[in-house]
Amino acid sequence: MRFKLILEVNKQAFGNKLPINYQYEQSAVIYKILSYGDKEYASWLHGNGFKLENGKSFKLFTFSRFKIEKRNILKREERIEILSDLVEWQISFLPEKSTQQFITGLFSNQIFEIGDKKSAVQFVVKSIETMPSLNYTSEMIFKTMSPICIKFKREDGKTDYLSPKDVRSKKLLILGLLDRYRSYYGTSLDCTWEECHFEVMDEPKSVLVAIKAGTKEQTYVRGYMCTFKIRAPKELLELMYESGMGNLCAQGFGCLKSIDK
Numbered sequence: 001m002r003f004k005l006i007l008e009v010n011k012q013a014f015g016n017k018l019p020i021n022y023q024y025e026q027s028a029v030i031y032k033i034l035s036y037g038d039k040e041y042a043s044w045l046h047g048n049g050f051k052l053e054n055g056k057s058f059k060l061f062t063f064s065r066f067k068i069e070k071r072n073i074l075k076r077e078e079r080i081e082i083l084s085d086l087v088e089w090q091i092s093f094l095p096e097k098s099t100q101q102f103i104t105g106l107f108s109n110q111i112f113e114i115g116d117k118k119s120a121v122q123f124v125v126k127s128i129e130t131m132p133s134l135n136y137t138s139e140m141i142f143k144t145m146s147p148i149c150i151k152f153k154r155e156d157g158k159t160d161y162l163s164p165k166d167v168r169s170k171k172l173l174i175l176g177l178l179d180r181y182r183s184y185y186g187t188s189l190d191c192t193w194e195e196c197h198f199e200v201m202d203e204p205k206s207v208l209v210a211i212k213a214g215t216k217e218q219t220y221v222r223g224y225m226c227t228f229k230i231r232a233p234k235e236l237l238e239l240m241y242e243s244g245m246g247n248l249c250a251q252g253f254g255c256l257k258s259i260d261k
Helices: 023-037 039-047 100-107 169-185 234-243
Strands: 002-010 017-019 061-063 071-074 079-082 086-093 111-115 120-130 139-144 151-153 159-161 197-200 205-211 219-225 227-231 256-259
Touching: 002 100, 017 111, 017 120, 023 039, 023 061, 023 100, 023 111, 023 205, 086 234, 100 120, 139 234, 159 219, 169 197, 169 234, 234 256
Parallel strands: none
Antiparallel strands: 002 086, 002 120, 017 079, 061 086, 071 079, 111 120, 139 227, 139 256, 151 159, 197 227, 205 219
């Protein structure tokens, strides 16, 4: 279930300069707001998610970057100067508790800050609406609203972040969706990754994202913005749209929007 939030930028509180890397802070805000309504649920979602018998777990939600109509990119300062009064933010949940009443009740009129030690921006939730479900078909085109992260663990233990055009990406992405389906529904989908089709339709744009920026725990994750065509069972496409594509979806990667053919 996907929700569209319209946020008012309260420039009088802390100003209007947002760190370029703000995805981790977005995730923290979601967990914090969820904890207001159900602390046990938020704690479970943060610590466990849905688990398979092999121990692999999934946190089945994702979210977009902020959609800022008017802005300046301040490269030297590593800031985004928000010139718009309103910002759009989409959040998508798959767990059963994320009903319309549960989420709209929690997020309505919330006030929160996104930022770091250098600067922060205060946002006020002006409205939240449930977005209509997609009309799913077996073949669809999607565009990223936040970068897709595709992790590949090498034999030496190090991690590579693959481009969606890498020959290994299709298998990793589809197997990840099939595992996620099994973890959520408790049953396997009658489909193999070889039966699915995945085609990148433009040149992927690489994005290096700092997680926990400015702290001792700071790490970097590479993702890619792109448009792609995918052919797979409708149930798998619905799960992908509602919970994200690739790795680290709950940290703001792999949020998608549908593109009409």
